[in-house]
Amino acid sequence: MTRLLALALSLGLALPATAEPFRLIVSDLETPLVPNSVMDLALANGYFDRAGVEVELVRVQQTPMAMAALQAGEGEMANVSTDALLQMVARGTDDLRAVMSPNKALPYLIASRPDITEPAQLEGRSFGIGRLGSLDHSLSTKVLTTKGVDTEKLSLVPLGQPAVRAQALLAGQIDATTMSVGVWTAMPDRDSVNILIGMDDYFAAAPVTTKVNIVTTKVLETRRPEVEAVIEALVLAARDFQTPATWVERMALARPDVARADLETLAEAYRQSWSVNGGLDRAELEGTVEWMYGTEDFQGLRPVSLTEWTDFGPLEAVLNKIGPAEG
Incomplete structure (x- = not known):
């Protein structure tokens, strides 16, 4: 139960529509062995609850299905590849916005x-x-x-x-x-x-941001507090998991099929890979667009501006609340 829902019940208020779970669409069928695991681990370890939002993971296979599920209203936020998002925007989709990146770089x-x-x-x-x-x-x-x-x-x-x-x-x-x-x-x-x-x-x-979490402009209008709460939970979890032992302990429970020694090796490799400030950097995103438009997949597509596919507002609000990561 979220803090908002508990407060409403205690005051005898009618439950708002936003009392429904906030659905986060991910394209991993199990907790992945990369920093994107932060989404699974944030749910399993109570980070969303502490941020005051009830989250449900919706699992699909690969970015196209995640995009389709988001646009069909089967979720409120989706983790997708940046190139797929840019191609959709270049072809005329105008209601999708990246609000953070829990795992911005392929390892x-x-x-x-x-x-x-x-x-x-x-x-x-x-x-x-x-x-x-x-x-x-x-x-x-x-x-x-x-x-x-x-x-x-x-x-x-x-x-x-x-x-x-x-x-x-x-x-x-x-x-x-x-x-x-x-x-x-x-x-x-x-x-x-x-x-x-x-x-x-x-x-x-090659500081290319390859993965982002996106929402629709409608979700930003109607459920913005929950969007910010999800971002807050993921940022705080990323800061904790930057300590290798913490990530290993959580992953050992989530993935008992993986040898602990392998988890320890991965944890050390990921020390500098966590999105401790939300993963959206304007210079990196502009460089990402420039690089992607030099690849074959973008030949003939119109250029897109940063404002057409990103909204820094929710992340900036979160960082104003909790402060940037030290160091």
Whole structure:
């Protein structure tokens, strides 16, 4: 029961329509092994209750279904990919707004054969990608270019999913590839390969916000206090989970199928990845738009302005209330 609902009952007031649960649409069918886990863990550990909002998770598969569910009124907020949101706005959708990002960056790293110790050594070598134009391909090209690599000299090998690319690297079929830190952690013989560009360096070279939480303009008009309460809960949870031991303890309960040692490895990797101030940075978002419009998926689409797809107001209100994160 939320504080608002309890107060209404104690005063004998009629329950407003907003006493219904605030439905948060997520595209993970179980608690994910990334900072996006903050949404599941915030619910399981009472953060939403303490913020005064009753939240219900609606689970779907992938961003298109999350978008469809939000627009069909099956939820009030959805966690979606930024590129999908931008494409919809560019094609005429005008009622969707990003209000925060609980996990703004994909936790990517570049791994290589152990004899490759500098990015420049990749020139003339084989590099595994999902497919030509895929997100991992486009992002990694940006990262490697920033590191001084002439990416025209890479031999690109389309291999599909990260786990397949990781296996190809272990088997010596390719010289390097991009993968998530989760795939890296799950590799059985990862001591035989090298982290060429770590997760933090990868994001620093390509500070692209890949995931955001969105709401409709109608929800902003009719349920704004709950939107702010959800943001507050997620920000406070992210600040707590920045302490590795805290995240490990919560995840050990949520995902007993994952070895504790692997959770500890991931927790250390995520130290700097939590959205402790809500995850929306104007400069990063503008850079994200600029980068995405340079990819194949955006060819021919009209440019969109930041105000067409973001609303910083709810997050700013939350940070004014609880203060920015220290450090």
